[in-house]
Amino acid sequence: MAQPLKIKISKIALDELMEMIQLDETCDSVRFVFDSACCKTSKVDIYLDNFKTGDIKNNIETLKILYDSTLLDNICELTIAYSDSRFWVKTTLTVDSKPSCPKHGSDSCGGCSGHCGSH
Secondary structure, eight states, rough: OOOOOOEEOHHHHHHHHHHHHHSSSOOOEEEEEEEEEETTTTEEEEEOOOOOTOOEEEEEETEEEEEEEHHHHEEEEEEEEETTTEEEEEEOOOOOOOSSOTTSSSSSOOOOOTTTSSO
16 A cells, blocks of 8 residues: 655645635635656646545645545655745655656756646
């Protein structure tokens, strides 16, 4: 069985996500979705959503967090901050993650031409 996802979230980001959920009358959770992996990092999207069969659930204080096995297969740690009116997400790939970019593992993204979606 895979290790659970490690999530670090700043107090401001936690408060902003909780406020968004309170303002939305249709969703009660935050969903993290693995989008792509490129070069040295990967992209994770954040959505407001509700539990679906097969979801992995996690809580930070009263914030309900959802994600699926695809995220868990590719990401071992998420760090989420909030500044300048937007969320910032830093990811740490798992050892077994298979980035879709030919420049993965290099010191820079130079030459990947931005086709992988993270530029």
